[in-house]
Amino acid sequence: MCGIFAYLNYNVDRERKYILQVLFNGLRRLEYRGYDSAGIAIDASDFTSTPPLVFRQEGNIESLVKSVYKDVSKIELNLEESFRTHAGIAHTRWATHGEPAPRNSHPQTSGPANEFMVVHNGVITNYEVLKATLILHGFTFTSETDTEVIPKLAKFVYDNANEEGDQVVTFNQVVLEVMRHLEGAYALIFKSLHYPNELIACKRGSPLLLGVKELAENKENGSAFEENKFLSKDGKPKELFLSSDANAVVEHTKKVLVIEDGEVVHLKDGGVSILKYENDMGELVASLSRASSVRRALSVLEMEVEQINKGHYEHYMQKEIHEQPESLTTTMRGRLIRRGSSKSKSVLLGGLKDHLKTIRRSRRIVFIGCGTSYNAALTARPILEELSGIPVTMEIASDLLDREGPIYREDTAVFVSQSGETADTLLALQYALDNGALCVGITNTVGSAIARNTHCGVHINAGAEIGVASTKAYTSQIVVMAMLALAIGGDTISNQARREAIVDGLHELPNKVREVLELDQEMKDLANLLIAEQSLLVFGRGYNYATALEGALKVKEVALMHSEGILAGEMKHGPLALVDENLPIVVIATRDVCFSKQQSVIQQLHARRGRLIVMCSEGDAASVCPSESCRVIEVPQVQDCLQPVINIVPLQLLAYHLTVLRGFNVDQPRNLAKSVTTQ
Secondary structure, eight states: OOEEEEEEEESSOEEHHHHHHHHHHHHHHTGGGOOSEEEEEEOOSSTTTSOOEEEEEESOHHHHHHHHHHHHHHTTOOTTOEESSEEEEEEEEOOSSSOSSGGGSSSEESSTTOSEEEEEEEEETTHHHHHHHHHHTTOOOOSSOSTTHHHHHHHHHHHHHHHHOSSOOOHHHHHHHHHHHOOEEEEEEEEETTSTTOEEEEEEBSOOEEEEEEOSSOOOOOSOOOTTTTTSOOOOOEEEEEESSGGGTTTTOSEEEEOOTTEEEEEETTEEEEEEOOEETTEEOOOTTTSEEOOOOOEEOOOOGGGGSOTTOSSHHHHHHHTHHHHHHHHHTTTEEEETTTTEEEEOOTTTTTTHHHHHTOSEEEEEEOHHHHHHHHHHHHHHHHHHOOOEEEEEHHHHHHHTOOOOTTEEEEEEESSSOOHHHHHHHHHHHHTTOEEEEEESOTTOHHHHHSSEEEEOOOOOOOSSSOSHHHHHHHHHHHHHHHHHTTTOSTTHHHHHHHHHHHHHHHHHHHHHHTTHHHHHHHHHHHTTOSEEEEEEOGGGHHHHHHHHHHHHHHHOOEEEEEEGGGGGGTGGGGOOSSSEEEEEEOSSTTHHHHHHHHHHHHHTTOEEEEEEETTOHHHHOOSTTSEEEEEOOOOTTTHHHHHHHHHHHHHHHHHHHHTOOSSSOTTOOSSOOOO
16 A cells, blocks of 8 residues: 655755655655555755645656656756755555546645645545535645645645634644544645644554654664653754654664554654544544643564565565565464473463453454455364364455444454554454454554554564565464464363374474475476466365465466466356366365365366366375376475465465566556555
8 A cells, every 4th residue: 555754854964865865765665565656745945935846756666766856957956955954755656546647646735835745645535525625715626636635624724723813823733633624544744835844744544653763872772762762852863754664664773653543743853742632422633732742662673674675586575485484483483382291282372361261252253354364364264163162254354344244242353464454454343342342463563553452462473574465474374373273272171182283283384384385496387387378266175265265366466367266165056167178277185174075176177178287295196186187286294274384385486486477566466555554
């Protein structure tokens, strides 16, 4: 989804060329979120008499960079000019209202003089009403975006306040009044001609964080900070960063503050003040007398710059597929334990230990997610039902909200989201909270909205995932949910042997994934055979129904090939009509309770001259392959509930190589975004 970045240097000389480079690099770090246009706003030489400069361009960030330097040359802007203090904002846009075009790109402005400028992530749901009102007051709109109402509303508030009173209106007052009128989800950064060298950030539902780099007496060591230590107006040289996520900040500083919903963060004179607006029956209260000052402490990012670099790999997706042995190890670190004199094997999930009794008494467990996260939860459903004895239901977040499906106080609702900021999942979370359910979060992002707003949860600790198509986060989600099943079912004697076998399987899993990664060249060869195909079917059942869905989704997402994951038990209820000698069909037939049924499916497909690609356990090729025309992919065998972690890897590799061979963008697939923060 849209990427927001801002950079403010205070009391330290920075040339315009340097400022531009910081803004451009910040946007590059956010490219993986998906976008179709980009823009920046910086100051002219004389801020008091010349409007700030706004540059916007359709296409990729490099197109923006070229156009900026071209425009700078035309207007003879001095790139060597130094600024002691300067505030710049930048944005990558993922179109929601209006086609990709410079006029629809951000920053959006209040008018030709650029008195107020805004970058925005999210959707303003009442923008049409606001737009109609502003048009009646003489404003002219030049874009099709919902965002344009925000800077124009800011100008309207500012102009009216200055006409009505002798007291000068503050930047905070303007923004608070604007927020009072906005409905929807958003993260916003304001820059204004009337408030030089200041920025204001605020959010409601969309992610935003502040990074602080103190350039004098900098103490990089240590993980704890005194409250507001770096937030005061102490005159020390500082660099302040605002960003949609940590990837764009970590190369500058690890000291961050995650901005919370309802907070208005004001960057001025090297200090950071935080106001919290109040909610009164859902209405924002804009009066400063009702907006309380907040004291917050900075935290330390637990990530390294190396995590967001490609290293020796050609693409992030390739890197993340091959990182899975390490990411799975990190996910399990400290959670697989031996307990008691008998050294019985178990798991410890610290974020759930105080709520396990409540979960075990639940009427049912409801998994709620979207896309890949939903597929990961679907993988875990059988083992959770087996070990806990509790009914488990699955909900796609948007569908649950559309139906207003029943959620009860006796339910445990588990929200699965890699980013922890997925808009539909967040709305479903609020819906479940309103209905009194115990809410559990499973995310890859510490400090995310889902992590903060659920009663308890588990971080998957998969590390930064840059490629839009999730790979390592998916397999880590499966492992976390397998451990969740072990933790919930951990007080029964009858399934102790089963639990211990799964724990042993978890220990072995990273090495098994290393083995299956050796199929890389084989999957590249298969991709060469499928390069010209238009469709692909993937059949699975039991634990591997979700594998079929996820494998097909990966091919669909990045290779832009129609692919469909199908429950093999439903083959005769429609899909069989598609089978002929041309359509490639992947059948997942590894050893589990469904193995004999899958053998039957393979025979039926072969009888209809199906073009078969069968994934089976090592040594089973002869028993699953009905003819020499059938292509076999052999994978290591593990515990049935963990087999989907193994089985998805060849399909990830297939999707990756298909995409490269077909000449498409692997890491930024067409029309897609990494973190879907709008409905």
